[in-house]
Amino acid sequence: MRYKILIFLVSLLFANFFTGCKSGVNSPLNESINFPEAITVKGDKFLDDRGREVVFNGINIVSKNKEEGYIFRSGPELYKNLKKWGVNCIRFIMIWDRLEPEPGVYNEAYLKEIDQIIAWAKANNIFVVLDMHQDLFSVKYSDGAPEWATLDEGKSHTTGAVWSDAYMLSEAVQTAFDNFWANKPASDGIGLQDHYAALWKHVAQRYANNTAVVGYDIMNEPFPGSLGIKFMQTLLKAYGELQYELTGTVLSEEQLLANWEDESSRKKALEVLSSKENYDAVISRLNGLNEDFESRILQKMCQKVSDAIREVDTTHILFLEHSYFGNTGVKSAIERTILPDGQPDPLVAYAPHGYDLLTDTEAVASASNDRVGYIYGQIKKKGEQLKMPVWLGEWGAFYGNSESVIPVAKNAMSLIERNKFGNAYWSYDPGSENLEYFRQVLIRPYPVYTSGELLDYYNDFDAQTFTMTWRENGTDDEPTIVYVPHLSRLNKEILNSRDSIKINNIDGSDAGWLIIPTTGNKEKRMITLDFVK
Missing domain, CATH: 3.20.20.80 (Glycosidases)
Incomplete structure (x- = not known):
């Protein structure tokens, strides 16, 4: 289901986003996250200790x-x-x-x-x-x-x-x-x-x-x-x-x-x-x-x-x-x-x-x-x-x-x-x-932890868009977490009148996580994010 797209206002970004990050208070642009403590395997998926599907996005050190x-x-x-x-x-x-x-x-x-x-x-x-x-x-x-x-x-x-x-x-x-x-x-x-x-x-x-x-x-x-x-x-x-x-x-x-x-x-x-x-x-x-x-x-x-x-x-x-x-x-x-x-x-x-x-x-x-x-x-x-x-x-x-x-x-x-x-x-x-x-x-943006089953996701690098589709099972209440590297370039946010997406800024940088609450229903969901080139 595609939700209504709202434009990020520049004044909101600079007044609330950075102020909230520096003060450490919870706001729509500085929502706290309870990160998983462990990862396991179930079938052909990696799952975190909260039951969410995990996409490992890593690098060799x-x-x-x-x-x-x-x-x-x-x-x-x-x-x-x-x-x-x-x-x-x-x-x-x-x-x-x-x-x-x-x-x-x-x-x-x-x-x-x-x-x-x-x-x-x-x-x-x-x-x-x-x-x-x-x-x-x-x-x-x-x-x-x-x-x-x-x-x-x-x-x-x-x-x-x-x-x-x-x-x-x-x-x-x-x-x-x-x-x-x-x-x-x-x-x-x-x-x-x-x-x-x-x-x-x-x-x-x-x-x-x-x-x-x-x-x-x-x-x-x-x-x-x-x-x-x-x-x-x-x-x-x-x-x-x-x-x-x-x-x-x-x-x-x-x-x-x-x-x-x-x-x-x-x-x-x-x-x-x-x-x-x-x-x-x-x-x-x-x-x-x-x-x-x-x-x-x-x-x-x-x-x-x-x-x-x-x-x-x-x-x-x-x-x-x-x-x-x-x-x-x-x-x-x-x-x-x-x-x-x-x-x-x-x-x-x-x-x-x-x-x-x-x-x-x-x-x-x-x-x-x-x-x-x-x-x-x-x-x-x-x-x-x-x-x-x-x-x-x-x-x-x-x-x-x-x-x-x-x-x-x-x-x-x-x-x-x-x-x-x-x-x-x-x-x-x-x-x-x-x-x-x-x-x-x-x-690049990607779904870090998905509540339910991750069906597909992809970045259109030329169009500067990210799309993700998943199916919630109606029983889990842990939010889906999506990484976004450039919040200041994100010109559209997916919101829902009942449970809006929130943001956790990463240590005062321009990167952050989108926190997408579950709906409580068994349903297929989709988001598309657009970025200013």
């Missing part, structure tokens, strides 16, 4: 710098700003290298620093997902496992034009993964996976009663080790066959490899895969290999970690990622973990990543909308099959790019909204908030 102790160096002011920018969750990156510097020895100083991050986030109504991160498996090659857990058998480490090429090129990285998946023993005779699971148990025991922690992201972008060579060979063969079908040209293995040697040739090669049909013809050829790895190897590791965590924590959510190749739209075979009594664990979420093949290159602004649509479509299908909420734990990675990536960012965010994914943008860097794509796309 990360330091991969060993000299910094793998802690993003900022004070509480960052988390105050994140709140103003509409962030209600962070994916906080932890690094095994510092957590367990020696076999079985846990770093209390690092954990205390993480405690402080969580406390700062909680003070700003921001929830935290703890992620055990790795890139190229180990601190020896990038970040992740400590050296004592890196059993690379002295193999050589080779890099490529893009940092992630080393997954395919480095025998050392592949061997280290192989030995981890095989649970080969460390120097103390205990298997690497057993160490990993015990570490997760230690972390989970620490945060078992901390409701600001939503849950645990078991492993960042698991890579299949030397099996990755088969993935690459299959991918190149499929690409060559598509080229032959399209052009009649036969490309040798050397020519196919040359297409990926540098960023410029890679960009040109990917033009062939800019349509969903062509992309599917190539990327789907990896489905069988990925199913084999995820079902035979990755699932067992996730279950081992789940078993360890559930010994000490039965209330937090486990976030399951697909394999590294799932980031590009390869079909995932990951499944729900099982509780000790053999029942499916209800507190599990699907935590995929979604990246175009041009991510991490200078051509990121040329990412194909069709390819990204295909990747997000695969994620949507998998979430529906799992009957889990979907939390896109990484996407974007636009870094210092600004205006050039705005179309790509708008497309990705529109897909996130259309599919109702939770999300955590990769990643925050000092000054990100000054970049155009960050200000125009990432900081």
Whole structure:
């Protein structure tokens, strides 16, 4: 039902809005909010402790710098700003290298620093997902496992034009993964996976009663080790066959490899895969290999970690990622973990990543909308099959790019909204908030907590409008909360003669939350907000 639109008066904004905020009194423009204390999962939705559907709008907070102790160096002011920018969750990156510097020895100083991050986030109504991160498996090659857990058998480490090429090129990285998946023993005779699971148990025991922690992201972008060579060979063969079908040209293995040697040739090669049909013809050829790895190897590791965590924590959510190749739209075979009594664990979420093949290159602004649509479509299908909420734990990675990536960012965010994914943008860097794509796309209106069922929501970035539709169940009385980044640009407010919308300003900034009381009826509701350009 669409309600009557009233114009915000400038005098009201400046006389009441800022006066009410400074004085701290409750007024129509400074209504108080009782924020949730905890988040759980019910079916395919995240719910807060007041029964409302939650949209996670987040960002990754990360330091991969060993000299910094793998802690993003900022004070509480960052988390105050994140709140103003509409962030209600962070994916906080932890690094095994510092957590367990020696076999079985846990770093209390690092954990205390993480405690402080969580406390700062909680003070700003921001929830935290703890992620055990790795890139190229180990601190020896990038970040992740400590050296004592890196059993690379002295193999050589080779890099490529893009940092992630080393997954395919480095025998050392592949061997280290192989030995981890095989649970080969460390120097103390205990298997690497057993160490990993015990570490997760230690972390989970620490945060078992901390409701600001939503849950645990078991492993960042698991890579299949030397099996990755088969993935690459299959991918190149499929690409060559598509080229032959399209052009009649036969490309040798050397020519196919040359297409990926540098960023410029890679960009040109990917033009062939800019349509969903062509992309599917190539990327789907990896489905069988990925199913084999995820079902035979990755699932067992996730279950081992789940078993360890559930010994000490039965209330937090486990976030399951697909394999590294799932980031590009390869079909995932990951499944729900099982509780000790053999029942499916209800507190599990699907935590995929979604990246175009041009991510991490200078051509990121040329990412194909069709390819990204295909990747997000695969994620949507998998979430529906799992009957889990979907939390896109990484996407974007636009870094210092600004205006050039705005179309790509708008497309990705529109897909996130259309599919109702939770999300955590990769990643925050000092000054990100000054970049155009960050200000125009990432900081946007969205429904934070919805009373009833959220049916759909979307931002029309060009028209500068936000629309939301939901269905109230007639029994809940907790209000729906919508984040608005620019109250001074909001030129229309949705009101009802019986229960008008109120506003909570965020710490004297131009951002705030719309507080929409329930009607007490079972009914479908809709609001549309317009903003001055």
